[in-house]
Amino acid sequence: MNELIQMLPKAELHMHIEGSLEPELMFKLAKRNGIELPHQSIDELKALYDFNNLQEFLDIYYQGCSVLQTEQDFYDLAWAYLKKAKEDHVVHTEIFYDPQSHTARGIPFEVAINGLYRAFDDAQEQMGISFHIIACFLRHLPEQDALDLYPEILKHRDKILGIGLDSSEMGHPPEKYQQVFAQAKKDGFKVVAHAGEEGPAEYVKQAIELLQVDRIDHGNRCLDDEILTAQIAHKGLALTVCPLSNLKLKVVQDLVDHPIKKMLKKGLMATINSDDPAYFGGYVNENYRQLAAAVGLTEDEIFTLVENSFKASFLPDSIKEIHLKALHAIG
Ligand code: HPA
Numbered sequence: 322m323n324e325l326i327q328m329l330p331k332a333e334l335h336m337h338i339e340g341s342l343e344p345e346l347m348f349k350l351a352k353r354n355g356i357e358l359p360h361q362s363i364d365e366l367k368a369l370y371d372f373n374n375l376q377e378f379l380d381i382y383y384q385g386c387s388v389l390q391t392e393q394d395f396y397d398l399a400w401a402y403l404k405k406a407k408e409d410h411v412v413h414t415e416i417f418y419d420p421q422s423h424t425a426r427g428i429p430f431e432v433a434i435n436g437l438y439r440a441f442d443d444a445q446e447q448m449g450i451s452f453h454i455i456a457c458f459l460r461h462l463p464e465q466d467a468l469d470l471y472p473e474i475l476k477h478r479d480k481i482l483g484i485g486l487d488s489s490e491m492g493h494p495p496e497k498y499q500q501v502f503a504q505a506k507k508d509g510f511k512v513v514a515h516a517g518e519e520g521p522a523e524y525v526k527q528a529i530e531l532l533q534v535d536r537i538d539h540g541n542r543c544l545d546d547e548i549l550t551a552q553i554a555h556k557g558l559a560l561t562v563c564p565l566s567n568l569k570l571k572v573v574q575d576l577v578d579h580p581i582k583k584m585l586k587k588g589l590m591a592t593i594n595s596d597d598p599a600y601f602g603g604y605v606n607e608n609y610r611q612l613a614a615a616v617g618l619t620e621d622e623i624f625t626l627v628e629n630s631f632k633a634s635f636l637p638d639s640i641k642e643i644h645l646k647a648l649h650a651i652g
């Protein structure tokens with residue numbers, strides 16, 4: 322089974338680039354930029370990676386972002402992820418980044434986007450990995466912050482394909498961001514939102530009805546609402562599921578309880594992704610491997626999940642077809 326997972330070319334659709342910052346690189350960048358981290362060693366830092374919920378993780382994640390200062394830092398961060406993606410036979414990746422977590426620290430908007438874009442562009446040429454970048458709004462901030470940032474995103478629309486919504490979910494329902502999402506949709510951006518990770522099925526419904534999302538990030542809790550689940554399946558709206566994240570943030574208590582099989586049985590277009598691999602214990606193939614072992618995924622189910630990763634991507638249909646054909650030539 323692990324050979325199959327390794328062998329299949331796949332797409333990754335839910336990965337926060339700041340969440341791929343490994344402790345080793347964090348310390349290296351801190352040193353390079355003369356930043357004092359509150360932890361004395363990598364082991365001391367790693368000991369903090371034991372979370373009870375999303376917020377406990379986010380507090381550590383935002384603190385880690387402080388070492389990212391220059392365009393080269395963002396380049397190095399992206400390059401490190403791309404090397405892992407290559408090892409996992411990822412051939413297309415759609416990554417998130419959080420512009421506000423950098424602009425709020427006084428890092429100009431173009432520093433992050435230019436560094437990230439240059440790395441992904443180089444990787445496309447040198448590693449053959451295609452990519453899209455999705456800029457996420459931090460939902461714990463007021464919508465006005467997102468509206469204030471939006472012109473910067475528009476200015477860089479040649480590098481940014483889509484808009485997302487992430488950070489603390491509870492108490493920050495999608496309805497809070499209708500204005501900025503309506504504008505983004507009007508301007509032709511793809512739109513996605515984290516919904517139903519910790520928040521209720523109602524938030525998933527709002528993301529669909531009020532934000533008109535093209536994909537749902539996580540979406541686990543839609544399963545609490547039978548009608549909503551059937552509607553999502555009927556529409557073919559994809560879910561970007563993140564098993565190790567679900568385990569580490571206690572969305573599921575044990576990987577054995579992960580609802581992936583239920584999602585597939587209900588006809589949902591589920592995909593497998595790593596979310597924040599440096600914090601949650603594994604890149605995309607590790608997510609497939611641990612999930613497959615825990616719930617007993619069949620080869621057919623793994624194949625379907627990988628197939629879904631291309632179907633649910635924002636690649637043009639003609640390119641999707643090429644990837645799907647290559648996949649079918651193997652399976
Ligand atoms: O897993 C996550 N959930 C919500 N927001 C995030 N921002 C980075 N990772 C996450």
Ligand SMILES: [Zn+2]
Nearest residue numbers: 337487515596
């Ligand atoms: Zn996420």
